[in-house]
Amino acid sequence: MKRGSAPSRTGRGAAPSPPRTPEAVQADPPQAPAPSTGGPASRSLLSPRWSASAKLLVGLTGIVLAGAVVVRFRALIQLLVIAAIFAFLIVPVVRVIHRRVRLSWRVATHLVFGLLILLMLIGFTATGFALAQEIQSLVQTVQNILLDLPGLLESVSGMVIVVGPLRVDLAQFDLPSLAEQALVYVRPFLGEASGVVTSLAGGAIETVVRLVFIMAAAYFFTLDQPIFGDLWKRTALPGFQYDWTRLQAALDRIWAAFLRGQIVLGLVIAVVVTIGLSVIGVRNALVLGLVSGLLEFLPIVGPVVAGAIAALVSFFQGSNWWGLDPLVFTLVVIAFFIIIQQLENNLLVPRILGNALSMHPVVILVAAVIGATLAGILGILLSAPTMATLILLGRYVYRKVFDLPPWDPPIDGVPEGQAQASLRPRGPWWRRRSKPGRDHAG
DSSP states (O other), X not given: OOTTOOOOTTSTTSOOOOOOOHHHHHHSOOOOOOOOOSSHHHHXXXXXXXXXXXXXXXXXXXXXXXXXXXXXXXXXXXXXXXXXXXHHHHHHHHHHHHHHSOOOHHHHHHHHHHHHHHHHHHHHHHHHHHHHHHHHHHHHHHHHHHHHHHHHXXXXXXXXXXXXXXXXXXXXXXXXXXXXXXXXXXXXXXXXHHTHHHHHHHTHHHHHHHHHHHXXXXXXXXXXXXXXXXXXXXXXXXXXXXXXHHHHHHHHHHHHHHHHHHHHHHHHHHHHHHHHHHHHTOTTHHHHHHHHHHHTTSTTHHHHHHHHHHHHHHHHSOOOTTOOOHHHHHHHHHHHHHHXXXXXXXXXXXXXXXXXXXXXXXXXXXXXXXXHHHHHHXXXXXXXXXXXXXXXXXXXXXXXXXXOOTBTTBTTSOOXXXXXXXXXXXXXXXXXXXXXXXXXXX
């Protein structure tokens, strides 16, 4: 044996240990777990998995807390949603400048928002006063329509309408009394309507503060979009990577088609309606054009409402420079809106929106009513894509519950080959190679 080495327990000079009885083994104190070596087994010993009941309790608690936060800070969340939508619309412009001009993402974001602020200041300065006058004129027109409604109904109450074998005597409906009863509920709002412009001017500071908050939040959303984009792409449920990727692509199509597509449609319709109504001679053409553009966010139902408003304004405005009878003039306005909608539905919508929001009109109307109840105007504007999202997720859950394949036939309406091609990662445009056999000829 070498000097300084400890004798072995099993060596020749070591005495054998006596055998241990079962009572002695049971009396030994429990040993501490071995130190973690970083492996999966050691980590599972130190942090045991949650049981199914614990997961359910945590999930329900999180849902309740999230609902309480949404109810408590609903006004703030609405502003954040508007800022997120605004950033979603601005990101493609920043991306184009970032890739083609070769500027950094931060510099491109600063450039785009600087130009936006400049254009907003110029636009508000140039059109703010004219728009206020148009709104005041439209409010006055609505007041005159409501005040003249009983007299108009009384003048037509004695008419008899004959359509083929159908004969309708309007005297049996007592239209003047019905109009008076309706005005009992409308008159309290007439006094408030006359002060709309004044109230807007009085709340200008609050409006400016909200606008500044939306612009600031949209700026930071856009500035950190690469981080949010990577987080959105990396998010996946274990074992459901393919399903989650297909759902992400479908959701991107729904919201991109609606937000960016409806913005384009809204701008086109607003300009066309404003110019067309100005040429026809309808008063308040600028406000009616803006209303028509905003109502484009409510597919199918919105254009009908916009046409009805324009028809009422044209019927009750009195004279027109064409010298037409009010009824004939109203029919001209209705025909104008019908032509616009036919051109939009057959030329613009298939190329801009595609079939991302193909839903029944009744479903869209119900979604709009629910959205208005929950979130007001913002709920109405976002009712269509929200309902399309819920329908997509509902189809997926239905097929998984009944053990049906969600992609055969696909719930997103995209064939398998096309979906596989769309899910392949694509690099920047300057790094993409041409396909084999399609070399560029000089």
